[in-house]
Amino acid sequence: MVDLKGQYEHIKSQVDTSVLDVIESTAYINGPEVHQFQKELEDYLGVKHVIPCANGTDALQIAMMGLGLKPGDEVITADFTFAATVEVIALLGLTPVLVDVDPVTFNIDVEAIRRAITPNTKAIVPVHLFGLSANMDEIIEIAKEHDLYVIEDNAQAIGGTYTNKNMQKAKAGTIGHVASTSFFPSKNLGCYGDGGAIFTNDDDLAHIIRGVVNHGMYERYHHDVVGVNSRLDSIQAAILRAKLPHLDSYNEARRNAARKYSEKLKGNPNIITPTGACDSEGSICDNCDCHVFHQYTLRILNADRDALVKHLNENGIPCGVYYPIPLHLQKAYADERYNEADFKVTNQLVKEVISLPMHTELDDEQIEFITQTVINFVNR
Numbered sequence: 001m002v003d004l005k006g007q008y009e010h011i012k013s014q015v016d017t018s019v020l021d022v023i024e025s026t027a028y029i030n031g032p033e034v035h036q037f038q039k040e041l042e043d044y045l046g047v048k049h050v051i052p053c054a055n056g057t058d059a060l061q062i063a064m065m066g067l068g069l070k071p072g073d074e075v076i077t078a079d080f081t082f083a084a085t086v087e088v089i090a091l092l093g094l095t096p097v098l099v100d101v102d103p104v105t106f107n108i109d110v111e112a113i114r115r116a117i118t119p120n121t122k123a124i125v126p127v128h129l130f131g132l133s134a135n136m137d138e139i140i141e142i143a144k145e146h147d148l149y150v151i152e153d154n155a156q157a158i159g160g161t162y163t164n165k166n167m168q169k170a171k172a173g174t175i176g177h178v179a180s181t182s183f184f185p186s187k188n189l190g191c192y193g194d195g196g197a198i199f200t201n202d203d204d205l206a207h208i209i210r211g212v213v214n215h216g217m218y219e220r221y222h223h224d225v226v227g228v229n230s231r232l233d234s235i236q237a238a239i240l241r242a243k244l245p246h247l248d249s250y251n252e253a254r255r256n257a258a259r260k261y262s263e264k265l266k267g268n269p270n271i272i273t274p275t276g277a278c279d280s281e282g283s284i285c286d287n288c289d290c291h292v293f294h295q296y297t298l299r300i301l302n303a304d305r306d307a308l309v310k311h312l313n314e315n316g317i318p319c320g321v322y323y324p325i326p327l328h329l330q331k332a333y334a335d336e337r338y339n340e341a342d343f344k345v346t347n348q349l350v351k352e353v354i355s356l357p358m359h360t361e362l363d364d365e366q367i368e369f370i371t372q373t374v375i376n377f378v379n380r
C-alpha cells in the first residue's frame with residue numbers, strides 16, 4: 001500500500017545525518033529540532049501556532065481539552081472515519097454524535113450536521129478524509145450560527161488546500177478554531193515512529209494547549225490544569241524537518257498517480273472513481289492541490305467488493321478497505337439514540353469502498369497492472 005523504503009532511499013543521506021546529529025547532541029526531548037520543525041511547519045501552513053505532540057490521537061484529545069469541553073457536551077463527527085476521532089470524544093466523557101457523510105466526497109454531510117444540533121452541541125469535528133478537505137464554508141457558517149467550536153481532524157490532508165466561496169485559499173487544518181494531525185509513517189507527512197501536532201491561529205488557545213501537553217504546567221512544577229504528557233521526540237522532529245521540504249512534491253506524486261488511475265478506470269459502469277474536487281466534474285486538475293490523496297478510494301458497484309480484495313491480493317496487489325464498519329455499529333460506540341435510516345450513505349459505502357496502493361513511488365507499469373486487474377475483475 002505504501003513504499004516507505006523507496007521514499008527513504010531518496011533522502012537517506014540527509015535523514016541519517018540529522019538523526020545521528022540528534023543522538024550526538026543528546027537533546028532527545030524538546031531539543032532544538034522540535035522547535036525548528038514547529039517554526040517550519042507554521043510557515044508552511046500559514047498558521048500562527050503549531051504545537052507538536054506524540055501522535056494524532058493525542059492531538060485530537062488535547063485540542064478538545066484545550067477548548068475546555070466538559071462531560072455532557074455533544075460533539076458531532078462523521079460516522080465514516082477512523083475510530084480515533086470518536087474514541088477521544090468518548091474518553092473525555094463527552095457525548096459523540098455520529099452523522100452520515102456525503103457519497104461523492106466521503107466527508108461529513110453538512111445537512112446531517114444541521115439536523116444533529118441540540119442545545120448541548122459544543123463542537124463539530126470534520127475529518128478531511130482521504131486527503132480532501134470537508135466543506136469548511138458551510139461548517140464554519142453552521143458553527144457561527146450555533147456558537148460551536150470547529151476542530152479539524154487533518155491527519156489525512158496535510159498540505160491540501162481549501163478554496164472558499166470567495167476563491168480564497170487556505171491550507172487544510174488552518175480554518176477551524178483548532179486542528180490536529182498525525183505523522184504516523186504512512187501519512188502524507190510521516191515520521192519513522194509516532195508523532196502528531198495541533199494547529200491554531202488563536203494565541204490564548206495555543207498557550208492553554210502548550211500547558212496541557214506538558215502536565216498542565218505553565219510554570220515549572222505548578223500544575224494549573226489537568227494535562228497529559230505528549231511530546232514529539234527530537235529524532236522524529238529531525239526526520240520531519242528533512243521531509244517537510246518535499247511534502248508538496250510528495251503530494252504532487254500522489255495526485256499524478258491518482259490522475260493516472262482515474263484515466264484508466266473512469267467510465268467503467270461498475271466503478272466510481274474518487275472526486276479530485278477541482279471542478280464540477282470532479283477532475284483532478286494539473287496545477288492545484290485541493291486533494292492530496294492520502295487514499296485513492298473507489299466505489300465498486302454491481303460486483304462483490306470482498307471478492308475483488310481477494311482477487312487483488314491473489315495477484316500480489318495490496319489494497320485496503322477504509323472503513324469496513326460504520327462507527328455507529330462498532331460495539332464501543334453503538335447507542336440506541338442512533339437510527340439506521342440516518343446512516344444510508346455510510347452503510348452503503350462500507351460495502352463498496354476499496355483503496356488502491358497510493359504512495360510517492362508508484363510507476364506507470366504498476367498503475368497499468370493494478371487498473372487492468374481491477375477492470376478484468378469487475379467486467380467479468
Ligand SMILES: *Cc1c(COP(=O)(O)O)cnc(C)c1O
Pocket residue numbers: 055056057058081082084085127153155156181182183184194195196
Ligand atoms: C491516522 C489518523 C488518526 C490518528 O493518528 P495517530 O497518529 O495514529 O494517533 C486520527 N484521525 C484520522 C482521520 C487518521 O487517519
